[in-house]
Amino acid sequence: MKVTNSMTSSNVQVEPLVVGPLFSNCYIMWDNKVRQGAIIDPGDDADIILGKVKEIDVGIRYILATHGHFDHVGAVAQLKTTLGAKFLAHKDDFFFIEDGKNAALRWGVHIEQPPKPDRFIKDGDKIKIGGFEFEVLHTPGHSPGGVCFLYNKMVFAGDTLFQGGTGRTDFRKGSFDDLARSIKQRLYTLPDDTIVYTGHGPITSIGEEKRYNAFVKA
Numbered sequence: 412m413k414v415t416n417s418m419t420s421s422n423v424q425v426e427p428l429v430v431g432p433l434f435s436n437c438y439i440m441w442d443n444k445v446r447q448g449a450i451i452d453p454g455d456d457a458d459i460i461l462g463k464v465k466e467i468d469v470g471i472r473y474i475l476a477t478h479g480h481f482d483h484v485g486a487v488a489q490l491k492t493t494l495g496a497k498f499l500a501h502k503d504d505f506f507f508i509e510d511g512k513n514a515a516l517r518w519g520v521h522i523e524q525p526p527k528p529d530r531f532i533k534d535g536d537k538i539k540i541g542g543f544e545f546e547v548l549h550t551p552g553h554s555p556g557g558v559c560f561l562y563n564k565m566v567f568a569g570d571t572l573f574q575g576g577t578g579r580t581d582f583r584k585g586s587f588d589d590l591a592r593s594i595k596q597r598l599y600t601l602p603d604d605t606i607v608y609t610g611h612g613p614i615t616s617i618g619e620e621k622r623y624n625a626f627v628k629a
C-alpha cells in the first residue's frame with residue numbers, strides 16, 4: 412500500500428523513511444497548518460531524517476518510540492540534540508533503551524547511546540502535536556513496553572503488526588500470547604480502513620490484516 416497525502420486527515424501529513432541496516436520504518440508526521448510534528452521511530456540515519464525535516468520545514472515537538480529496540484531508537488540522541496524535541500517511550504522498554512548502544516554492537520551496528528526518555532508514556536496517554544493528538548495504546552508482546560500511536564484512522568504500530576505477519580517474540584521479554592492478545596484486542600477492534608504504519612516492510616490496513624494475516628487471525 413502506498414502512502415499518499417489524500418489518505419491522511421486534512422492537515423496531517425506523513426512522510427515515511429526507511430532507515431538503517433534493518434530497514435526500519437521511521438515516520439515524520441506533522442500538522443501542515445500549525446507546522447508542528449513528531450518523529451516516530453528514528454532508528455538510524457539521523458542525517459537523512461534531519462534533511463527531510465529541514466525540507467518539510469516544520470518544528471519537531473516529540474520523538475516517539477513504539478518500543479526500545481535499537482533499530483527504532485538509534486538516531487534519537489542526535490535528533491534530540493539538534494531539534495530540541497522531547498523523547499517519549501514506555502518505561503517497560505527502558506531496559507532496551509539503556510542497553511541500546513551495546514545491543515546494536517552485538518548486531519554489528521554502531522549507534523550513539525540513546526538518552527533516557529524525557530517522559531515515560533503509558534496506555535491511554537494523549538500526546539498533542541499541532542492540531543492533532545495521538546492516543547497511546549500499550550501493546551506488549553514483541554517487547555513488554557511496546558506501544559502504538561493512534562490518531563483517527565492511522566495507527567503507528569512499530570513491530571507489533573506487519574503486513575502478513577507480526578514482530579518476533581523471541582527477544583528478551585517477548586511473548587507471542589501477549590502479542591496476539593494486543594493485536595486482537597487493541598488493533599483488530601479498530602475500523603477496517605485504519606492505516607497501519609508498520610515498523611518494517613509495507614504499510615497495511617486493519618481490514619487487510621484481519622482478512623489475510625496468517626499469524627494472528629481475527
Ligand SMILES: [Zn+2]
Pocket residue numbers: 478480553570578
Ligand atoms: Zn523491535
Ligand SMILES: [Zn+2]
Pocket residue numbers: 433435480482483570610611
Ligand atoms: Zn524493528
